[in-house]
Amino acid sequence: MKYPEPQPSSRGGVTVEKNQLIEKTRARRLFLLALLFLLLYLTYLLFKPYLGTVVFAIVLTSVCQRFHKRVLQRCKDRKNLAAFLTTAMLVVIVVVPLVGFSTVLVNQGVDSFGQVNTWLQEGNIEKMLSWEWVQPLRSMINRQFARLGLEDLNVRKIILDASAGLGQRILSWGKDFLGNVTGLVVQCLLLILLVFYFIRDGQAILEKLKGLSPLSKEQEERLIDRVRDLSRSVVMANGATAVAQGFAGGIGLWIAGISPLFWGTTMAFTSLIPVVGTAVIWVPAVVYLVLVQSWGKALFLVIWSMLVVGSIDNFLRPFLMKGDGGISSIYLFFAILGGINFFGIVGILYGPLILGVAAILLYLYEHEYSEMLAEE
Structure with a gap:
């Protein structure tokens, strides 16, 4: 009577294949995650110059969300028209006045510091320092300066230097602001465009992010x-x-x-x-x-x-x-x-x-x- 020859157990081979499959799956996931993080970082670098504009657009969209819902109802759920009207309202109320006001503000700031410099150059600070009630205070401060080994307090020079320095800085900011009109226009247009798309497609973007979230x-x-x-x-x-x-x-x-x-x-x-x-x-x-x-x-x-x-x-x-x-x-x-x-x-x-x-x-x-x- 012949007995069947014992066959080698396949359990060990199956286990090895299963482990190999797990390792391959893990390697694929790690590679995918590494590639994903790399591309997300590169995407961040692409958006970095405009990150502040993006955040501001998100905040503006969030603030005007309730108003937009009313506009959407009035427009009978026509998303493009409602988003356009809401964005136009923001432009009229926020962007246009802000740009015009900033230009006037810079000019008045430069004029203000120019007036301070003129007032100081006319010798008004010396007149104030000659008042009787100022003399005891000035003497006390000068004594303290002398103890520290410093020169007498030259109030006029201190105020004049501070005013001139601050005035020059504001003038520099003003020149940069007015000189970079192209960059300012691009930022404003980008802000308006982002607000429009966030208002129109914000809910869809939010639902997509929810689908990716493990929460x-x-x-x-x-x-x-x-x-x-x-x-x-x-x-x-x-x-x-x-x-x-x-x-x-x-x-x-x-x-x-x-x-x-x-x-x-x-x-x-x-x-x-x-x-x-x-x-x-x-x-x-x-x-x-x-x-x-x-x-x-x-x-x-x-x-x-x-x-x-x-x-x-x-x-x-x-x-x-x-x-x-x-x-x-x-x-x-x-x-x-x-x-x-x-x-x-x-x-x-x-x-x-x-x-x-x-x-x-x-x-x-x-x-x-x-x-x-x-x-x-």
């Missing part, structure tokens, strides 16, 4: 809602408060006899700086009025700046930042400071946005791993 639907909605709330909050609260403070400050400066357009606009920008805010502008203005012995105007500017301009920051900003988009004042303080330090002036926008997104991601993490975190 749950609930987590995605929370994250998107948070970014929208923050965009509206940062733009509406900080932007509207800055404009209101700059406008009110400009009125006070105009009544006090100081150039309102340039310094009022500067006050609007400085209002975004935590703690010091508009005081960076109105305190030196008060000192100037005191030095020229305009006591009534100086007193008026102090009262106006503290009661009117200051109250705008205390009441308008908290009112506009109420709700889910609001950020604690202390966190907002560090977010704006860090944003300005790292990104420059656009950090006023980026800082709170980054902080807010980080906060919601921490919340999602806490919610996802609540059971594990609760274990002792």
Whole structure:
């Protein structure tokens, strides 16, 4: 009786083939991920010069989303027409006035510093330093300088050099601004184009990103809602408060006899700086009025700046930042400071946005791993 010869087990061969298949699949995935990250980095380099414009377009789109929904309803869901009308509204309200205003602002800034230089060259600073009530203060400062081994305080030279330097810098900024008209026009056109496409196709882009996200639907909605709330909050609260403070400050400066357009606009920008805010502008203005012995105007500017301009920051900003988009004042303080330090002036926008997104991601993490975190 013949027995069948034992066949070699195929289990070992199958296991080897399976392991090889797993390794090949892993290698393909790693290669695909490496290629993807490389191309994403190259894409970032392509968009880097226009990154600020892209972010600003996204924020503007988020801010005007509610208005666009109403326009879309009126246009009977014709997306192209609704997106065009919404974008045109933004251009008329934001872009055109901003460009024209910036040109006037640069010219008035140069004129303001030219007037300061003329006033100093006429010897007015020497007249002020000869006043009786200034002499004790000047002597005290000079004694302190002498102890430090420094020369006597030359106030005229210090102010003249500072004014000339700042005036030249503003003049340089103005020349760059006016000379780079082509670049400015390109940026404005790019902004308008991006806003149009984000308004029209924003929802489709968002759905595509959701499809690529590993987060749950609930987590995605929370994250998107948070970014929208923050965009509206940062733009509406900080932007509207800055404009209101700059406008009110400009009125006070105009009544006090100081150039309102340039310094009022500067006050609007400085209002975004935590703690010091508009005081960076109105305190030196008060000192100037005191030095020229305009006591009534100086007193008026102090009262106006503290009661009117200051109250705008205390009441308008908290009112506009109420709700889910609001950020604690202390966190907002560090977010704006860090944003300005790292990104420059656009950090006023980026800082709170980054902080807010980080906060919601921490919340999602806490919610996802609540059971594990609760274990002792």
